[in-house]
Amino acid sequence: MEEWTVEVHHSKTKKNKPKTDQLEFGRLFTDHMFIMDYSEPVGWHDPRIVPYEPLTIDPSAMTFHYGQSVFEGLKAYYTPEGDIQLFRPDKNLQRLNRSNDRLCIPPIDEAFVLDAIKQLVFLDREWIPTSDGTSLYIRPFIISTEPFIGVAPSHQYKLIVILSPVGAYYKEGINPVKIAVENQYVRAVKGGTGEAKTGGNYAASLKAQELCAQKGFTQVLWLDGVEKKYIEEVGSMNVFFKVNGEVITPELNGSILEGVTRNSVIQLLKHWDIPVIEKKISLDELHEAYVNGTLEEAFGTGTAAVISPIGQLSWDDKDLFINGGKTGKVAKSLYETLTGIQYGREHDPFGWVEKVNETSAVK
Template sequence: MSENTLQLTKSENQKAKPASDQVPFGTTFTDHMFVMDYEEGQGWHNPQIVPYGPLELDPAAMVFHYGQSVFEGLKAYRTADDRILLFRPDKNLQRLNLSSDRLSIPPIDEEEVMAYLQQLVSLEQDWVPSTPGTSLYIRPFIISTEPNLAVGPSRKYKFMVILSPVGSYFAGGLKPVIIHVEDQFTRAVKGGTGMAKTAGNYSAGYQAQASAKKKGNADVLWLDGIEKKYIEEVGSMNIFFKIDGEVVTPELNGSILKGVTRMSIIELLRSWDIPVTERRVAIDELHRLYEEGKVEEIFGTGTAAVISPVGELNWMGRKMVINNHEIGELSQRLYDTVTGIQTGKLEDPFGWVVEVK
């Protein structure tokens, strides 16, 4: 731990909190946010919790011009006995540093930031909704702030954490979604930034997602950027297939995000002695197995949706209807178990949850 002392400035104007069962995803924010600065030669310093509000940045701040930014997403949950739990926050902070390394951003002290994060959530604990399926979404992010138009890593950064009470990520809740397999645009390539949570990875997918949604799809399943053959991930989540009793997910190859929920699902399946394999999965192989009646379930995993069952895949004019558009038995079991651990309804044998005091 460094000798940085956290400064707290409380908001004088408390916002009205939305009804616990009426929280859309990502549009409502709490009263406070965390801010910390970095300057070359001084390191990370001046950690503060301050009233939520606008930022003042120089128009030449490098984030506006060269996109040097990373972010994370995790959640806080309210239990039936009114405790506040975080789900594997250490893994999110580890991944934030992994993304920062790829974007040439200096690393944070994970232990120190964990303490700051818990203090922020503790201060804002009344914002954690209690309705089933809701949570407090936590968004840590780092942006480059040096005013400089020269191409190169910034020498100044700002690290922030904002909080947002949220409901279900998909409007339909835990219902199978329709996914379009993208065969034109490219999300990422090996050696690029696909393994990092950086802003440009997401905006680069907007055109494909907009086109897919016009055709009634909820999201896009990306293929590899070279051959357009191997399955990678959905825009907002990793992807899993239950094929003839075995669970298969694309292996991490440098262009796929190392999902915390993905990791948890793999560990959970192995604890249940359900065979799970990480390997390359070709889209034509998946279609062949579908035609043979061996594709039993498909589901996505991510912080926002936790488990999102897939009821249909559309690829090159071919429609693959999965489990008659109904949630599969394994998908339901995984969702119930992970959310049960997250909300304190089920025992946590893995040590995944951290209680906020």
């Protein structure tokens, strides 16, 4: 790791902090942000924490024209003892580098960036809400900033980390949601960018999401982009099904994002000796399990919502009411255990939690 030092410029004007009941996801941001630049042949340089403010970027910056950008999402939590902790941040930064590789963005030094995130979180620790279900959302992202209109990898980038105090991602909370199967639009295809966390994937999902919301559904269930018969993701989450006592999730195939929560769920299920398998799952196979009474639970997993039970799955003229439209036992246990570890209410047998304090934040 290079011997960088994060230069800190404190904000002279502190913002008013919101009340807990006024928290919306991704609407409010803290007093500071972290920035680091990349240019050739220098590499990554000039790491700094500065007051949160608008960026000044050339209109011809390549990120605006060719979408060369990646991002991540993780959270900081207050424990009952008043400690601050992160949940598996190393996995997020590893995935950021995998996304970088796919988008031809230079890799970051994961250990240094984690230290910088800890320093930023500690500096803005008063923004971490303490009410049940609330947290501080951490958004690292990289954009291509070279002023050049030409289809090629950029030679200049900015890595930025911003923070946002958040409440529950879904207003429904842990209650089951209604999902519509999307059979017209596709999110991603094998060989594309589906396994990377890049903005274009989410832009491609907006039309289908807008149409399903108009019909009263919370999210869409994405099918594969070729045959449109195999299940891939649900909204911006990975998806799991409990069928005849066995938990099944779509196997990673190049178009499915490898979620940190997905990985955690698989490890937890194995720890509990609950059979879990990663494989291709067709919509017909799922419907057959529903008809014969073996489809017991369905739920999505992701950083924002953690666990989101699926109570209704609809496509064409079929409606599948899963587990009587109620939250299943496995989904409930996963939610309580994961959030218990994240908030420090339960023992962490996996070493997933990383503490943030003055010592760990300042290098």
